[in-house]
Amino acid sequence: MTNTATMNRKSAERAARQELILQGALTVFKDKGLEGAKIDEIARVSGFGKATLYYYFTSKEEIFSALLLHGWRSLWRELEEIAVGSDSPRATFISLLKKIAELVNTDRPLYEFLFQAPQSYTREENERSEWKAYQNRLYKVLMELIEEGIQQGEFPKLEPRLIMKAMGGLFHGLVFLGKDRDTITENEIEEMLSNLLG
Amino acid sequence: MTNTATMNRKSAERAARQELILQGALTVFKDKGLEGAKIDEIARVSGFGKATLYYYFTSKEEIFSALLLHGWRSLWRELEEIAVGSDSPRATFISLLKKIAELVNTDRPLYEFLFQAPQSYTREENERSEWKAYQNRLYKVLMELIEEGIQQGEFPKLEPRLIMKAMGGLFHGLVFLGKDRDTITENEIEEMLSNLLG
Protein backbone atom coordinates (compact mmCIF):
# COMPACT_ATOMS: atom_id res chain seq x y z
CA MET A 1 0.00 0.00 0.00
CA THR A 2 2.44 2.64 -1.17
CA ASN A 3 0.28 3.73 -4.07
CA THR A 4 -1.00 7.23 -3.31
CA ALA A 5 -3.87 7.30 -5.80
CA THR A 6 -5.22 4.07 -4.38
CA MET A 7 -5.05 5.41 -0.86
CA ASN A 8 -7.02 8.47 -1.88
CA ARG A 9 -9.69 6.41 -3.52
CA LYS A 10 -9.89 4.14 -0.50
CA SER A 11 -10.29 6.96 1.92
CA ALA A 12 -12.93 8.50 -0.32
CA GLU A 13 -14.80 5.22 -0.35
CA ARG A 14 -14.47 5.01 3.36
CA ALA A 15 -15.95 8.48 3.74
CA ALA A 16 -18.74 7.60 1.33
CA ARG A 17 -19.65 4.54 3.39
CA GLN A 18 -19.65 6.59 6.52
CA GLU A 19 -22.07 8.92 4.76
CA LEU A 20 -24.36 6.05 3.95
CA ILE A 21 -24.35 4.90 7.52
CA LEU A 22 -25.08 8.40 8.78
CA GLN A 23 -27.89 8.72 6.29
CA GLY A 24 -29.49 5.54 7.58
CA ALA A 25 -28.83 6.56 11.15
CA LEU A 26 -30.64 9.84 10.60
CA THR A 27 -33.88 8.19 9.56
CA VAL A 28 -33.77 6.00 12.63
CA PHE A 29 -32.66 8.60 15.16
CA LYS A 30 -35.13 11.07 13.70
CA ASP A 31 -38.21 9.53 15.24
CA LYS A 32 -36.71 7.17 17.79
CA GLY A 33 -34.20 9.36 19.56
CA LEU A 34 -30.83 8.30 20.89
CA GLU A 35 -32.06 5.62 23.25
CA GLY A 36 -34.90 4.41 21.08
CA ALA A 37 -32.75 3.80 18.03
CA LYS A 38 -31.33 0.29 17.90
CA ILE A 39 -27.97 -0.40 16.29
CA ASP A 40 -29.46 -3.39 14.51
CA GLU A 41 -32.05 -1.18 12.89
CA ILE A 42 -29.53 1.41 11.81
CA ALA A 43 -27.49 -1.40 10.29
CA ARG A 44 -30.51 -2.83 8.49
CA VAL A 45 -31.67 0.54 7.17
CA SER A 46 -28.25 1.61 5.98
CA GLY A 47 -27.64 -1.78 4.38
CA PHE A 48 -24.58 -2.92 6.32
CA GLY A 49 -23.96 -5.68 8.80
CA LYS A 50 -24.01 -4.65 12.42
CA ALA A 51 -20.31 -5.31 12.92
CA THR A 52 -19.47 -3.20 9.90
CA LEU A 53 -20.87 -0.17 11.64
CA TYR A 54 -18.28 -0.71 14.32
CA TYR A 55 -15.61 -0.89 11.67
CA TYR A 56 -16.45 2.70 10.75
CA PHE A 57 -17.53 4.09 14.10
CA THR A 58 -16.44 3.18 17.58
CA SER A 59 -19.84 3.44 19.24
CA LYS A 60 -23.47 4.35 18.86
CA GLU A 61 -22.81 7.68 20.48
CA GLU A 62 -20.11 8.45 17.97
CA ILE A 63 -22.56 7.90 15.15
CA PHE A 64 -24.95 10.22 16.88
CA SER A 65 -22.31 12.89 17.41
CA ALA A 66 -20.95 12.55 13.89
CA LEU A 67 -24.43 13.17 12.55
CA LEU A 68 -24.84 16.25 14.67
CA LEU A 69 -21.42 17.58 13.77
CA HIS A 70 -22.00 16.96 10.09
CA GLY A 71 -25.30 18.80 10.22
CA TRP A 72 -24.07 21.78 12.19
CA ARG A 73 -21.06 22.12 9.93
CA SER A 74 -23.14 22.41 6.80
CA LEU A 75 -25.62 24.68 8.55
CA TRP A 76 -22.86 27.00 9.66
CA ARG A 77 -21.33 27.03 6.21
CA GLU A 78 -24.60 28.47 4.93
CA LEU A 79 -25.01 30.98 7.71
CA GLU A 80 -21.49 32.28 7.96
CA GLU A 81 -21.58 34.59 4.98
CA ILE A 82 -24.77 36.18 6.23
CA ALA A 83 -23.38 36.55 9.74
CA VAL A 84 -20.30 38.42 8.63
CA GLY A 85 -22.22 40.66 6.26
CA SER A 86 -22.51 44.37 6.86
CA ASP A 87 -26.27 44.82 7.07
CA SER A 88 -27.85 46.32 10.14
CA PRO A 89 -28.16 44.06 13.19
CA ARG A 90 -31.87 43.65 12.74
CA ALA A 91 -31.66 42.88 9.05
CA THR A 92 -28.87 40.40 9.66
CA PHE A 93 -30.78 38.75 12.47
CA ILE A 94 -33.86 38.30 10.34
CA SER A 95 -31.84 37.11 7.38
CA LEU A 96 -30.24 34.42 9.50
CA LEU A 97 -33.55 33.08 10.72
CA LYS A 98 -35.04 33.21 7.26
CA LYS A 99 -32.07 31.32 5.91
CA ILE A 100 -32.46 28.64 8.54
CA ALA A 101 -36.15 28.32 7.73
CA GLU A 102 -35.28 27.97 4.07
CA LEU A 103 -32.78 25.24 4.84
CA VAL A 104 -35.27 23.43 7.03
CA ASN A 105 -37.70 23.30 4.16
CA THR A 106 -34.90 21.78 2.11
CA ASP A 107 -34.06 18.89 4.39
CA ARG A 108 -36.58 18.76 7.17
CA PRO A 109 -35.54 15.44 8.74
CA LEU A 110 -31.97 16.60 9.15
CA TYR A 111 -32.77 19.95 10.70
CA GLU A 112 -35.54 18.62 12.85
CA PHE A 113 -32.96 16.24 14.20
CA LEU A 114 -30.37 18.99 14.61
CA PHE A 115 -32.64 21.20 16.67
CA GLN A 116 -34.56 18.56 18.56
CA ALA A 117 -32.02 15.85 19.35
CA PRO A 118 -29.61 17.83 21.50
CA GLN A 119 -32.02 18.34 24.36
CA SER A 120 -32.65 14.65 24.77
CA TYR A 121 -28.94 14.06 24.66
CA THR A 122 -27.14 16.96 26.27
CA ARG A 123 -26.17 14.93 29.30
CA GLU A 124 -23.29 15.89 31.53
CA GLU A 125 -19.94 15.63 29.87
CA ASN A 126 -21.21 15.68 26.29
CA GLU A 127 -21.52 19.42 26.68
CA ARG A 128 -18.14 19.74 25.09
CA SER A 129 -18.75 17.61 22.06
CA GLU A 130 -17.59 19.19 18.87
CA TRP A 131 -20.95 20.06 17.38
CA LYS A 132 -21.80 22.00 20.49
CA ALA A 133 -19.21 24.58 19.48
CA TYR A 134 -21.19 25.41 16.38
CA GLN A 135 -24.39 25.70 18.36
CA ASN A 136 -22.72 28.05 20.79
CA ARG A 137 -21.30 30.10 17.96
CA LEU A 138 -24.72 30.57 16.43
CA TYR A 139 -26.17 31.46 19.80
CA LYS A 140 -23.44 33.98 20.41
CA VAL A 141 -23.86 35.60 17.01
CA LEU A 142 -27.59 36.01 17.48
CA MET A 143 -27.12 37.35 20.96
CA GLU A 144 -24.64 39.95 19.82
CA LEU A 145 -26.93 41.05 17.02
CA ILE A 146 -29.68 41.56 19.56
CA GLU A 147 -27.43 43.60 21.82
CA GLU A 148 -26.23 45.80 18.98
CA GLY A 149 -29.76 46.10 17.71
CA ILE A 150 -30.97 47.36 21.05
CA GLN A 151 -28.27 50.00 21.18
CA GLN A 152 -29.18 51.17 17.73
CA GLY A 153 -32.84 51.27 18.64
CA GLU A 154 -33.77 48.53 16.21
CA PHE A 155 -35.00 46.22 18.95
CA PRO A 156 -37.23 46.93 21.94
CA LYS A 157 -35.33 47.94 25.05
CA LEU A 158 -35.62 44.70 26.98
CA GLU A 159 -33.13 42.27 28.41
CA PRO A 160 -31.31 40.70 25.48
CA ARG A 161 -31.72 37.27 27.00
CA LEU A 162 -35.46 37.73 27.14
CA ILE A 163 -35.63 38.77 23.50
CA MET A 164 -33.49 35.80 22.61
CA LYS A 165 -35.85 33.42 24.36
CA ALA A 166 -38.85 35.02 22.74
CA MET A 167 -37.41 34.98 19.25
CA GLY A 168 -36.00 31.51 19.65
CA GLY A 169 -39.29 30.15 20.88
CA LEU A 170 -41.30 31.95 18.24
CA PHE A 171 -39.05 30.72 15.50
CA HIS A 172 -39.04 27.18 16.79
CA GLY A 173 -42.79 27.21 17.06
CA LEU A 174 -43.29 28.47 13.54
CA VAL A 175 -40.84 26.12 11.93
CA PHE A 176 -41.11 22.93 13.93
CA LEU A 177 -44.42 22.83 15.74
CA GLY A 178 -47.42 21.00 14.43
CA LYS A 179 -47.70 18.03 12.16
CA ASP A 180 -45.00 19.70 10.06
CA ARG A 181 -46.89 18.98 6.90
CA ASP A 182 -47.20 22.64 6.06
CA THR A 183 -43.88 24.30 5.44
CA ILE A 184 -43.54 27.85 6.61
CA THR A 185 -42.80 30.59 4.12
CA GLU A 186 -40.07 33.16 4.62
CA ASN A 187 -42.65 35.90 4.41
CA GLU A 188 -44.58 34.50 7.30
CA ILE A 189 -41.42 34.31 9.34
CA GLU A 190 -40.55 37.89 8.56
CA GLU A 191 -44.01 39.16 9.36
CA MET A 192 -44.12 37.44 12.71
CA LEU A 193 -40.68 38.58 13.71
CA SER A 194 -41.44 42.15 12.68
CA ASN A 195 -44.63 42.12 14.71
CA LEU A 196 -42.83 40.91 17.78
CA LEU A 197 -40.02 43.40 17.36
CA GLY A 198 -42.45 46.28 16.96
CA MET B 1 -62.40 -7.14 56.02
CA THR B 2 -66.04 -6.17 56.05
CA ASN B 3 -65.43 -2.95 57.97
CA THR B 4 -66.22 -0.03 55.68
CA ALA B 5 -64.32 2.64 57.60
CA THR B 6 -61.20 0.51 57.52
CA MET B 7 -61.51 -0.03 53.83
CA ASN B 8 -61.76 3.70 53.26
CA ARG B 9 -58.70 4.40 55.30
CA LYS B 10 -56.80 1.67 53.51
CA SER B 11 -57.65 2.96 50.10
CA ALA B 12 -56.67 6.44 51.23
CA GLU B 13 -53.33 5.14 52.42
CA ARG B 14 -52.91 3.33 49.19
CA ALA B 15 -53.54 6.53 47.25
CA ALA B 16 -51.15 8.40 49.52
CA ARG B 17 -48.40 5.89 48.84
CA GLN B 18 -49.04 6.14 45.14
CA GLU B 19 -48.59 9.88 45.54
CA LEU B 20 -45.24 9.38 47.22
CA ILE B 21 -44.09 7.13 44.45
CA LEU B 22 -45.18 9.60 41.80
CA GLN B 23 -43.44 12.38 43.64
CA GLY B 24 -40.20 10.44 43.62
CA ALA B 25 -40.72 9.42 40.03
CA LEU B 26 -41.09 13.04 38.99
CA THR B 27 -37.71 14.04 40.31
CA VAL B 28 -36.11 11.18 38.42
CA PHE B 29 -38.04 11.46 35.17
CA LYS B 30 -37.58 15.23 35.24
CA ASP B 31 -33.98 15.22 34.13
CA LYS B 32 -33.53 11.66 32.94
CA GLY B 33 -36.53 11.17 30.70
CA LEU B 34 -38.53 7.98 30.27
CA GLU B 35 -35.68 5.79 29.10
CA GLY B 36 -33.01 7.34 31.28
CA ALA B 37 -34.91 6.90 34.52
CA LYS B 38 -34.19 3.61 36.26
CA ILE B 39 -36.79 1.85 38.36
CA ASP B 40 -34.20 1.25 41.05
CA GLU B 41 -33.57 4.94 41.34
CA ILE B 42 -37.25 5.81 41.48
CA ALA B 43 -37.62 3.23 44.22
CA ARG B 44 -34.68 4.59 46.15
CA VAL B 45 -35.75 8.21 45.82
CA SER B 46 -39.34 7.54 46.81
CA GLY B 47 -38.26 5.36 49.72
CA PHE B 48 -39.82 2.04 48.75
CA GLY B 49 -38.44 -1.28 47.72
CA LYS B 50 -38.34 -1.90 44.02
CA ALA B 51 -40.93 -4.65 44.12
CA THR B 52 -43.29 -2.43 46.09
CA LEU B 53 -43.55 -0.12 43.12
CA TYR B 54 -44.98 -3.03 41.20
CA TYR B 55 -47.50 -3.58 43.94
CA TYR B 56 -48.90 -0.15 43.20
CA PHE B 57 -48.25 0.16 39.49
CA THR B 58 -48.12 -2.49 36.83
CA SER B 59 -45.19 -1.07 34.89
CA LYS B 60 -42.75 1.76 34.49
CA GLU B 61 -44.87 3.19 31.72
CA GLU B 62 -47.90 3.26 33.96
CA ILE B 63 -46.00 5.33 36.48
CA PHE B 64 -45.04 7.69 33.72
CA SER B 65 -48.59 7.97 32.43
CA ALA B 66 -50.06 8.36 35.89
CA LEU B 67 -47.71 11.25 36.50
CA LEU B 68 -48.74 12.92 33.28
CA LEU B 69 -52.42 12.38 33.93
CA HIS B 70 -52.12 13.68 37.46
CA GLY B 71 -50.36 16.80 36.26
CA TRP B 72 -52.71 17.57 33.42
CA ARG B 73 -55.71 17.04 35.67
CA SER B 74 -54.57 19.61 38.18
CA LEU B 75 -53.51 21.98 35.42
CA TRP B 76 -56.89 21.75 33.79
CA ARG B 77 -58.64 22.27 37.13
CA GLU B 78 -56.88 25.63 37.36
CA LEU B 79 -57.54 26.65 33.77
CA GLU B 80 -61.13 25.58 33.47
CA GLU B 81 -62.70 28.50 35.27
CA ILE B 82 -60.76 30.95 33.15
CA ALA B 83 -61.66 29.11 29.97
CA VAL B 84 -65.38 29.23 30.60
CA GLY B 85 -65.31 32.87 31.68
CA SER B 86 -67.02 35.55 29.65
CA ASP B 87 -64.11 37.84 28.86
CA SER B 88 -63.22 38.68 25.29
CA PRO B 89 -61.32 35.98 23.35
CA ARG B 90 -58.09 37.88 23.47
CA ALA B 91 -58.32 38.61 27.18
CA THR B 92 -59.20 35.02 27.91
CA PHE B 93 -56.37 33.76 25.76
CA ILE B 94 -53.83 35.92 27.53
CA SER B 95 -55.25 35.07 30.94
CA LEU B 96 -54.84 31.39 30.22
CA LEU B 97 -51.20 31.74 29.26
CA LYS B 98 -50.48 33.99 32.19
CA LYS B 99 -52.10 31.48 34.48
CA ILE B 100 -49.96 28.69 33.10
CA ALA B 101 -46.84 30.78 33.54
CA GLU B 102 -47.86 31.47 37.12
CA LEU B 103 -48.33 27.77 37.77
CA VAL B 104 -45.00 26.95 36.20
CA ASN B 105 -43.29 29.30 38.60
CA THR B 106 -45.07 27.48 41.41
CA ASP B 107 -43.93 23.96 40.57
CA ARG B 108 -41.39 24.16 37.79
CA PRO B 109 -40.26 20.51 37.82
CA LEU B 110 -43.80 19.27 37.38
CA TYR B 111 -44.73 21.58 34.54
CA GLU B 112 -41.42 21.26 32.80
CA PHE B 113 -42.09 17.57 32.83
CA LEU B 114 -45.66 18.03 31.63
CA PHE B 115 -44.70 20.09 28.63
CA GLN B 116 -41.42 18.45 27.76
CA ALA B 117 -41.93 14.76 28.42
CA PRO B 118 -44.72 14.03 25.95
CA GLN B 119 -42.60 14.61 22.88
CA SER B 120 -40.01 12.08 23.91
CA TYR B 121 -42.75 9.64 24.69
CA THR B 122 -45.62 10.12 22.26
CA ARG B 123 -44.91 6.91 20.45
CA GLU B 124 -47.51 5.25 18.28
CA GLU B 125 -50.39 3.86 20.27
CA ASN B 126 -49.87 6.00 23.35
CA GLU B 127 -51.57 8.79 21.45
CA ARG B 128 -54.78 7.81 23.14
CA SER B 129 -53.54 7.74 26.69
CA GLU B 130 -55.79 9.49 29.10
CA TRP B 131 -53.68 12.58 29.71
CA LYS B 132 -53.62 13.27 26.03
CA ALA B 133 -57.30 14.15 26.21
CA TYR B 134 -56.51 17.06 28.49
CA GLN B 135 -53.77 18.26 26.21
CA ASN B 136 -56.13 18.16 23.27
CA ARG B 137 -58.79 19.97 25.22
CA LEU B 138 -56.41 22.80 26.04
CA TYR B 139 -55.28 22.97 22.44
CA LYS B 140 -58.84 23.12 21.22
CA VAL B 141 -59.82 25.86 23.65
CA LEU B 142 -56.88 28.02 22.63
CA MET B 143 -57.58 27.41 18.97
CA GLU B 144 -61.19 28.43 19.30
CA LEU B 145 -60.24 31.58 21.16
CA ILE B 146 -57.92 32.48 18.33
CA GLU B 147 -60.61 31.90 15.73
CA GLU B 148 -63.16 33.97 17.61
CA GLY B 149 -60.56 36.62 18.24
CA ILE B 150 -59.82 36.91 14.55
CA GLN B 151 -63.48 37.34 13.73
CA GLN B 152 -63.80 40.05 16.32
CA GLY B 153 -60.71 41.79 15.02
CA GLU B 154 -58.75 41.19 18.21
CA PHE B 155 -56.12 39.10 16.47
CA PRO B 156 -54.30 39.68 13.21
CA LYS B 157 -56.02 38.21 10.21
CA LEU B 158 -53.77 35.20 9.66
CA GLU B 159 -54.32 31.49 9.57
CA PRO B 160 -55.35 30.46 13.09
CA ARG B 161 -52.95 27.56 13.00
CA LEU B 162 -50.07 29.89 12.25
CA ILE B 163 -50.96 32.16 15.14
CA MET B 164 -51.24 29.12 17.35
CA LYS B 165 -47.76 27.96 16.43
CA ALA B 166 -46.32 31.40 16.92
CA MET B 167 -47.93 31.93 20.30
CA GLY B 168 -47.17 28.43 21.45
CA GLY B 169 -43.55 28.74 20.47
CA LEU B 170 -43.19 32.19 21.95
CA PHE B 171 -44.73 31.11 25.20
CA HIS B 172 -42.67 27.98 25.40
CA GLY B 173 -39.53 29.93 24.69
CA LEU B 174 -40.23 32.51 27.37
CA VAL B 175 -41.20 30.05 30.04
CA PHE B 176 -39.00 27.06 29.44
CA LEU B 177 -35.96 28.05 27.44
CA GLY B 178 -32.63 28.84 28.97
CA LYS B 179 -31.08 27.70 32.18
CA ASP B 180 -34.50 28.28 33.73
CA ARG B 181 -32.94 30.00 36.69
CA ASP B 182 -34.79 33.21 36.00
CA THR B 183 -38.52 32.87 36.32
CA ILE B 184 -40.57 34.87 33.90
CA THR B 185 -42.99 37.49 35.17
CA GLU B 186 -46.57 37.71 34.05
CA ASN B 187 -45.95 41.23 32.86
CA GLU B 188 -43.22 40.12 30.53
CA ILE B 189 -45.49 37.46 29.13
CA GLU B 190 -48.24 39.96 28.55
CA GLU B 191 -45.95 42.47 26.92
CA MET B 192 -44.53 39.95 24.50
CA LEU B 193 -47.88 38.54 23.57
CA SER B 194 -49.32 42.00 23.02
CA ASN B 195 -46.41 42.93 20.80
CA LEU B 196 -46.89 39.87 18.69
CA LEU B 197 -50.63 40.35 18.46
CA GLY B 198 -50.28 43.97 17.44
Next chain:
DNA sequence: CTAATATTCGACCCACAGTTCGAATAATCG
Protein backbone atom coordinates in the same frame (compact mmCIF):
# COMPACT_ATOMS: atom_id res chain seq x y z
C1' DC C 1 -0.31 -16.16 -8.57
C1' DT C 2 0.49 -15.70 -3.62
C1' DA C 3 0.86 -13.20 0.41
C1' DA C 4 -0.66 -9.54 2.97
C1' DT C 5 -4.14 -6.41 4.10
C1' DA C 6 -8.80 -4.42 4.12
C1' DT C 7 -13.65 -5.15 4.61
C1' DT C 8 -17.86 -7.58 5.80
C1' DC C 9 -20.87 -10.00 8.76
C1' DG C 10 -23.62 -13.26 11.71
C1' DA C 11 -23.02 -15.40 15.92
C1' DC C 12 -21.78 -14.78 20.40
C1' DC C 13 -20.98 -12.27 24.86
C1' DC C 14 -22.45 -9.86 28.81
C1' DA C 15 -24.11 -5.99 31.45
C1' DC C 16 -28.05 -3.73 32.51
C1' DA C 17 -32.68 -2.79 33.78
C1' DG C 18 -37.71 -4.12 33.87
C1' DT C 19 -40.32 -7.52 35.93
C1' DT C 20 -41.53 -11.48 38.95
C1' DC C 21 -40.98 -14.71 43.01
C1' DG C 22 -41.21 -16.22 47.49
C1' DA C 23 -40.52 -15.44 51.88
C1' DA C 24 -40.96 -12.32 55.76
C1' DT C 25 -43.48 -8.92 58.29
C1' DA C 26 -47.52 -6.09 59.50
C1' DA C 27 -52.39 -5.26 59.81
C1' DT C 28 -57.17 -6.89 60.37
C1' DC C 29 -60.81 -9.92 61.48
C1' DG C 30 -63.64 -13.24 64.29
Next chain:
DNA sequence: CGATTATTCGAACTGTGGGTCGAATATTAG
Protein backbone atom coordinates in the same frame (compact mmCIF):
# COMPACT_ATOMS: atom_id res chain seq x y z
C1' DC D 1 -55.05 -15.11 70.35
C1' DG D 2 -54.76 -17.80 65.69
C1' DA D 3 -56.02 -17.33 60.92
C1' DT D 4 -56.34 -14.75 56.97
C1' DT D 5 -55.16 -11.04 54.17
C1' DA D 6 -52.39 -6.92 52.91
C1' DT D 7 -47.90 -5.02 52.29
C1' DT D 8 -42.95 -4.92 51.76
C1' DC D 9 -38.68 -6.16 49.74
C1' DG D 10 -34.19 -8.20 48.09
C1' DA D 11 -32.97 -11.95 45.30
C1' DA D 12 -33.40 -14.09 41.16
C1' DC D 13 -35.04 -14.24 36.39
C1' DT D 14 -35.12 -12.69 31.61
C1' DG D 15 -35.20 -10.13 27.36
C1' DT D 16 -32.92 -6.69 25.09
C1' DG D 17 -29.40 -4.41 22.88
C1' DG D 18 -24.56 -2.44 22.62
C1' DG D 19 -20.37 -4.17 21.58
C1' DT D 20 -16.77 -8.02 20.19
C1' DC D 21 -14.84 -12.23 17.79
C1' DG D 22 -13.32 -15.04 14.32
C1' DA D 23 -14.00 -16.68 10.11
C1' DA D 24 -15.01 -15.67 5.28
C1' DT D 25 -14.47 -12.81 1.31
C1' DA D 26 -12.63 -9.10 -1.44
C1' DT D 27 -8.90 -6.12 -2.64
C1' DT D 28 -4.18 -4.69 -3.31
C1' DA D 29 0.82 -5.36 -3.45
C1' DG D 30 4.87 -7.44 -5.35
